Amino acid sequence: GDSVTQMEGPVTLSEEAFLTINCTYTATGYPSLFWYVQYPGEGLQLLLKATKADDKGSNKGFEATYRKETTSFHLEKGSVQVSDSAVYFCALSPRSSASKIIFGSGTRLSIRP
Amino acid sequence: KAGVTQTPRYLIKTRGQQVTLSCSPISGHRSVSWYQQTPGQGLQFLFEYFSETQRNKGNFPGRFSGRQFSNSRSEMNVSTLELGDSALYLCASSAGTGTYEQYFGPGTRLTVT
Numbered sequence: 001g002d003s004v005t006q007m008e009g010p011v012t013l014s015e016e017a018f019l020t021i022n023c024t025y026t027a028t029g030y031p032s033l034f035w036y037v038q039y040p041g042e043g044l045q046l047l048l049k050a051t052k053a054d055d056k057g058s059n060k061g062f063e064a065t066y067r068k069e070t071t072s073f074h075l076e077k078g079s080v081q082v083s084d085s086a087v088y089f090c091a092l093s094p095r096s097s098a099s100k101i102i103f104g105s106g107t108r109l110s111i112r113p
Numbered sequence: 114k115a116g117v118t119q120t121p122r123y124l125i126k127t128r129g130q131q132v133t134l135s136c137s138p139i140s141g142h143r144s145v146s147w148y149q150q151t152p153g154q155g156l157q158f159l160f161e162y163f164s165e166t167q168r169n170k171g172n173f174p175g176r177f178s179g180r181q182f183s184n185s186r187s188e189m190n191v192s193t194l195e196l197g198d199s200a201l202y203l204c205a206s207s208a209g210t211g212t213y214e215q216y217f218g219p220g221t222r223l224t225v226t
């Protein structure tokens with residue numbers, strides 16, 4: 001079945017460091033891909049999305065590119081801030097069942113001042 | 114637009130009881146999906162309702178049920194509660210067409226004792 005695998009956390013970085021969180025997926029066809037972020041005590045917020053191969057999603061300095069050849073959707077940010085501390089979830093929405101989102105296990109990110 | 118609202122935010126129940134959670138989607142959205150979030154299993158899809166009909170269902174036992182009203186508000190019911198049902202229950206709304214981009218509420222934290 002469809003699935004998402006993302007790097008284990010926690011990830012701890014210093015402020016202004018470069019961030020990469022790896023995400024790979026298994027799916028039939030061409031799913032839509034998402035990154036969601038969850039701040040402590042809150043629900044999920046959509047961070048960015050990509051709906052077809054080679055699309056780049058971007059928001060708040062975060063970027064991810066839909067790579068069909070490597071079935072990947074890695075999240076990157078050039079310079080992280082303390083306020084970026086949160087749990088990040090990679091997710092996919094299958095074409096066959098677009099309303100059902102399949103999530104990765106989440107990566108907890110902590111940024112040191 | 115107002116976001117997705119969920120009530121109550123916190124709930125404590127005893128094993129064997131039943132519980133009903135409520136979700137009000139973003140105005141104009143016709144699709145409501147429910148997810149269970151636990152530390153062990155992560156985020157798992159429960160079901161989706163669109164125009165008062167269940168359109169998609171995850172792999173949860175029949176104790177978990179839901180419904181949607183004509184104003185798109187949705188309720189989720191869990192009967193005969195078990196300790197393992199303790200979780201954060203998240204509701205997400207979407208327009209129900211296109212890329213099915215979903216917007217999440219803050220969740221209801223259910224504790225079963």
